[in-house]
Amino acid sequence: MSTDTFSHLSQAADERPDKITVKDLSFHYGDFQALTDINVGISSKAVTAFIGPSGCGKSTFLRCFNRMNDLIPGTRVDGLVTLDDQDIYAPGVDPVDLRRRVGMIFQQPNPFPMSIYDNVAYGPRLHGVKRKAELDEIVERSLERANLWKEVKDILGRNGLSLSGGQQQRLCIARVLAVEPEVMLMDEPCSAIDPTSVQKIEDLMAELTDRITIIIVTHNMQQAARVSEYTAFFLQEVAGEPAVLVEFDRTTNIFTSPKDRRTEDYITGRFG
Amino acid sequence: MNKSVTNIIALSILWLAAGITVVVLFAVISYVFVNGISQISPAFIFTWPHGVNAEGGVWPTIVSTMYVTVLAMLIVAPIAVLAAVYLAEYAVQGRLVGMIRFAADSLASVPSIVMGLFGLALFVEAAGLRFSMLSAALALSFLMLPIVMRATEEAIRAVPKYIRWGSYGLGATKWQTVSRIVIPAAMPRIITGIILATGRAVGETAVVIYTMGQAINLPITPLDSGRPMTVHLYVLAMEGINLPAAYGTALLLMVLILGFNLGARYFLRRASKRM
Numbered sequence: 192m193s194t195d196t197f198s199h200l201s202q203a204a205d206e207r208p209d210k211i212t213v214k215d216l217s218f219h220y221g222d223f224q225a226l227t228d229i230n231v232g233i234s235s236k237a238v239t240a241f242i243g244p245s246g247c248g249k250s251t252f253l254r255c256f257n258r259m260n261d262l263i264p265g266t267r268v269d270g271l272v273t274l275d276d277q278d279i280y281a282p283g284v285d286p287v288d289l290r291r292r293v294g295m296i297f298q299q300p301n302p303f304p305m306s307i308y309d310n311v312a313y314g315p316r317l318h319g320v321k322r323k324a325e326l327d328e329i330v331e332r333s334l335e336r337a338n339l340w341k342e343v344k345d346i347l348g349r350n351g352l353s354l355s356g357g358q359q360q361r362l363c364i365a366r367v368l369a370v371e372p373e374v375m376l377m378d379e380p381c382s383a384i385d386p387t388s389v390q391k392i393e394d395l396m397a398e399l400t401d402r403i404t405i406i407i408v409t410h411n412m413q414q415a416a417r418v419s420e421y422t423a424f425f426l427q428e429v430a431g432e433p434a435v436l437v438e439f440d441r442t443t444n445i446f447t448s449p450k451d452r453r454t455e456d457y458i459t460g461r462f463g
Numbered sequence: 464m465n466k467s468v469t470n471i472i473a474l475s476i477l478w479l480a481a482g483i484t485v486v487v488l489f490a491v492i493s494y495v496f497v498n499g500i501s502q503i504s505p506a507f508i509f510t511w512p513h514g515v516n517a518e519g520g521v522w523p524t525i526v527s528t529m530y531v532t533v534l535a536m537l538i539v540a541p542i543a544v545l546a547a548v549y550l551a552e553y554a555v556q557g558r559l560v561g562m563i564r565f566a567a568d569s570l571a572s573v574p575s576i577v578m579g580l581f582g583l584a585l586f587v588e589a590a591g592l593r594f595s596m597l598s599a600a601l602a603l604s605f606l607m608l609p610i611v612m613r614a615t616e617e618a619i620r621a622v623p624k625y626i627r628w629g630s631y632g633l634g635a636t637k638w639q640t641v642s643r644i645v646i647p648a649a650m651p652r653i654i655t656g657i658i659l660a661t662g663r664a665v666g667e668t669a670v671v672i673y674t675m676g677q678a679i680n681l682p683i684t685p686l687d688s689g690r691p692m693t694v695h696l697y698v699l700a701m702e703g704i705n706l707p708a709a710y711g712t713a714l715l716l717m718v719l720i721l722g723f724n725l726g727a728r729y730f731l732r733r734a735s736k737r738m
Contacts, residue, residue, distance in 0.1 A: 257632065259628070259631070259632065262628070262631060287634050287635070287636050288634065289634075290631060290632055290633065290634040291633070291634030292634075294632060294633065295628075295632035297625055297628060297629070297632075299625050301623070301625040301626050301628065301629040302629075303626060303629065303630070303644055303648075304626075304647070304648050305647070313630070313633065313643070314633040314634065317633065317634065317635050317639055317643075318634065363629065366629070366633065367632070367633065370633055370634060
């Protein structure tokens with residue numbers, strides 16, 4: 192299994208340096224092992240999609256990259272995860288600092304119950320930016336990059352929760368962009384919002400890869416095909432057994448000539 | 464029995480039960496209102512009682528009640544809120560926290576006269592604070608503490624998890640998340656809890672009768688004694704001194720508590736709008 196994955200890994204990684212590498216990762220919720228033997232390299236400044244049936248551990252795996260799983264009691268990560276060749280689970284690493292470098296967008300848009308401006312300024316303020324002019328500039332730039340500025344520039348004082356679901360999700364993206372992360376994790380970011388906003392989010396993802404690395408978990412295969420350069424397919428074959436990374440390759444290869452029979456079955460809609 | 468007949472009987476019983484509740488509530492309020500309204504005047508509110516039959520106004524008792532309530536609130540609010548933040552956010556959830564919660568709930572159901580006796584022994588006598596605003600406020604704070612603490616805990620738990628994740632995901636520490644996101648989001652409900660506890664304190668009699676004294680006195684410092692509205696009402700009515708003035712005081716007291724409850728509703732409504 193793992194040698195097989197490594198051959199795909201080396202194929203996929205030949206063009207860009209890897210931003211994140213994962214070696215022999217396994218993950219436990221208490222006694223239940225959710226993931227086993229995961230090896231993968233995430234290319235820098237590209238979009239990588241994680242696909243697979245629900246419950247296959249792709250969101251769990253995503254949360255390993257910013258140590259969000261640390262917040263869930265009883266979880267355990269084994270194996271190696273590196274960001275720019277630095278082990279993010281090493282004893283000296285503060286998850287709080289890590290999460291600033293590796294931002295996250297959730298399935299449910301989750302603006303804070305405060306103004307649009309304060310939502311975006313929240314991260315910079317946490318990290319010590321106090322000057323009004325500087326904050327103004329960060330807020331405008333982040334909202335621009337999140338494709339939301341035009342819609343909200345005159346209502347920055349309004350509560351973030353008064354926006355539509357799709358606008359709220361873009362506000363959350365702006366909020367993450369405001370702290371200048373190197374990596375953005377997106378956990379099914381479009382599954383709870385309207386199609387127009389989905390379009391806008393997919394557009395901005397393409398623009399963002401000029402600076403940042405994006406990993407998106409999606410159950411929508413068309414979306415994976417549209418937005419990503421690389422795709423990883425996860426599968427839990429037997430209930431109660433850990434999920435595995437079945438295949439990882441360039442997205443075009445996954446969708447046109449998958450090497451694994453199980454990948455082919457999934458993308459042609461035979462299960463899941 | 465015929466199904467529709469059963470239905471009618473059940474409905475009648477439910478209707479009767481609801482009707483009794485409304486009638487009782489209406490009877491109490493209207494009785495106090497009818498008997499008290501003739502007493503209410505600016506002079507009644509803003510002048511001192513005088514003479515053997517306590518004619519005149521109730522001003523010092525209003526001041527005593529407000530004084531002790533505000534003092535108790537200032538003592539309770541920070542302690543109860545911080546304790547609740549610790550219990551809800553930091554303490555390892557387990558038997559110890561469960562026991563603290565149970566103790567708080569039990570404390571809330573201790574008869575207030577027992578709390579008054581305790582206040583008399585501890586604050587008035589042992590601590591040497593004598594009959595004073597401070598003694599009464601401390602004893603009242605024991606009564607208010609569990610109410611505010613449990614309300615705050617519920618308020619904090621009602622803040623959705625995914626909002627906290629948003630904060631952690633931006634590289635916020637636990638304290639930054641708690642102080643900048645969780646507490647502000649929970650604030651309207653916390654304030655509601657404080658107001659409800661305060662309303663309870665305004666209407667409290669047994670605790671203050673033991674700890675504040677009965678002297679009609681306009682308190683200035685926290686160590687001054689006084690006579691709260693509830694005790695004034697009790698003395699006027701039980702000793703048959705001046706029943707009309709007792710009803711007037713009762714009406715004022717009810718209006719004051721109604722004011723607190725309306726305030727609590729206002730904040731709660733704001734809270735539900737924001738979540």
